[in-house]
Amino acid sequence: MCIFVSDQDVMNKKDKHKRIHLSPPHLSQVELELIQEALFQNWVAPAGPQLQAFEQALSDYLHRRSIVALNSGTSALHLALKLLGVEAGDEVICPTLTFVATVNPVLYQQATPVLVDSEPNTWNMCPIQLEKAIQHRIKISKKPKAIIVVHLYGQPAQLTTIQAIAQKYEIPLIEDAAEALGSSYQGQKVGTWGDVGVISFNGNKIITTSAGGALITKEAAQAQKAVFWATQAKEKATHYEHREVGYNYRLSNVLAAIGVGQMEHLEVRVTRRREIFEFYHTHLSKDKVSFQPEIEGTFSNRWLTGILLNILNPKITPETIRLALEAENIESRPLWKPMHLQPLFEGTPYYGEQVAEDLFSRGLCLPSGSSLTEADLNRIVLAIEKVLK
Numbered sequence: 001m002c003i004f005v006s007d008q009d010v011m012n013k014k015d016k017h018k019r020i021h022l023s024p025p026h027l028s029q030v031e032l033e034l035i036q037e038a039l040f041q042n043w044v045a046p047a048g049p050q051l052q053a054f055e056q057a058l059s060d061y062l063h064r065r066s067i068v069a070l071n072s073g074t075s076a077l078h079l080a081l082k083l084l085g086v087e088a089g090d091e092v093i094c095p096t097l098t099f100v101a102t103v104n105p106v107l108y109q110q111a112t113p114v115l116v117d118s119e120p121n122t123w124n125m126c127p128i129q130l131e132k133a134i135q136h137r138i139k140i141s142k143k144p145k146a147i148i149v150v151h152l153y154g155q156p157a158q159l160t161t162i163q164a165i166a167q168k169y170e171i172p173l174i175e176d177a178a179e180a181l182g183s184s185y186q187g188q189k190v191g192t193w194g195d196v197g198v199i200s201f202n203g204n205k206i207i208t209t210s211a212g213g214a215l216i217t218k219e220a221a222q223a224q225k226a227v228f229w230a231t232q233a234k235e236k237a238t239h240y241e242h243r244e245v246g247y248n249y250r251l252s253n254v255l256a257a258i259g260v261g262q263m264e265h266l267e268v269r270v271t272r273r274r275e276i277f278e279f280y281h282t283h284l285s286k287d288k289v290s291f292q293p294e295i296e297g298t299f300s301n302r303w304l305t306g307i308l309l310n311i312l313n314p315k316i317t318p319e320t321i322r323l324a325l326e327a328e329n330i331e332s333r334p335l336w337k338p339m340h341l342q343p344l345f346e347g348t349p350y351y352g353e354q355v356a357e358d359l360f361s362r363g364l365c366l367p368s369g370s371s372l373t374e375a376d377l378n379r380i381v382l383a384i385e386k387v388l389k
């Protein structure tokens with residue numbers, strides 16, 4: 001059935017040293033047929049029946065009516081900030097330990113990010129540092145306009161605590177669930193907790209449209225506004241009347257066809273990523289490495305398995321492991337380098353201690369793609385254990 005996977009199996013047998021990627025796209029025959037259908041119908045436009053079907057599938061899955069499919073998760077974050085009225089000179093709280101795409105849209109709006117440290121329990125935004133940051137910003141008359149919370153590598157942040165803080169200070173909450181489609185918190189899907197939520201369908205994410213994203217809103221009017229901005233902010237007039245700046249952010253109908261196919265596999269992809277996590281958890285030396293915790297009440301899609309070295313010594317660092325894996329043609333990556341350590345964010349306000357820095361210095365993301373075979377996993381574990389021994 002899955003032609004791409006069986007091709008990989010054939011390659012596996014031929015080549016024990018084939019490249020193992022961190023998180024490659026995982027497609028099947030279904031997507032091929034759906035793209036073909038879109039092409040045959042000549043729906044090669046940024047709108048069409050496949051786009052509607054994809055939004056419907058997401059809506060059914062997330063139990064939310066107002067979903068807007070866009071050309072990237074970054075675009076979705078940008079429109080989320082606009083929906084919440086973030087403008088030049090405003091401040092937006094972001095976690096420091098994340099991919100830069102969480103924070104860049106704040107800069108697009110000429111607003112200032114305020115960076116907050118992680119907590120060791122989830123690796124995500126620390127609620128204590130969050131409240132400290134809010135209190136201090138209010139004290140200096142810079143009340144944040146929004147909070148962006150990220151569910152890193154699929155692990156949900158402390159949503160109820162963070163939501164309670166957001167409500168206490170009446171600051172809207174954006175969930176960057178780019179990495180976390182399929183994860184849930186107290187049984188409710190992440191991305192649907194905040195005032196606005198964002199998902200990504202980039203090529204490396206748990207399901208993909210090659211490039212794409214979605215915005216999850218609570219109200220239909222917000223979704224309509226987002227579609228308006230995403231399609232060049234055309235007013236209702238045949239001559240193209242414009243009152244506002246618009247963007248070209250809508251997802252192409254052809255790519256939405258891939259998304260419709262991918263949604264059919266989402267649950268099995270989540271199950272497989274969790275199995276891969278379990279494999280590493282079972283087979284790597286527990287005295288040497290630990291894993292991103294899945295705290296009570298949370299369910300992680302385990303998009304990427306991240307490990308932490310318990311003790312660093314010159315011979316055993318994330319970099320020595322990464323290089324040993326690379327020598328075996330296996331890709332791995334450090335955790336995201338914290339934003340407050342990035343030249344781009346020099347001088348940006350930061351609240352926290354060294355939690356994110358410590359995670360960054362001891363952490364490594366292992367290959368986690370759902371198309372990994374048992375043979376691949378054995379190869380990876382063997383290569384890591386060689387360094388750890």
Ligand SMILES: *Cc1c(COP(=O)(O)O)cnc(C)c1O
Pocket residue numbers: 071072073074075098099101102150176178179199200201202211212213
């Ligand atoms: C991938 C990612 C994004 C951006 O998504 P794109 O679709 O690549 O624009 C945003 N935030 C996080 C945390 C991500 O991992």
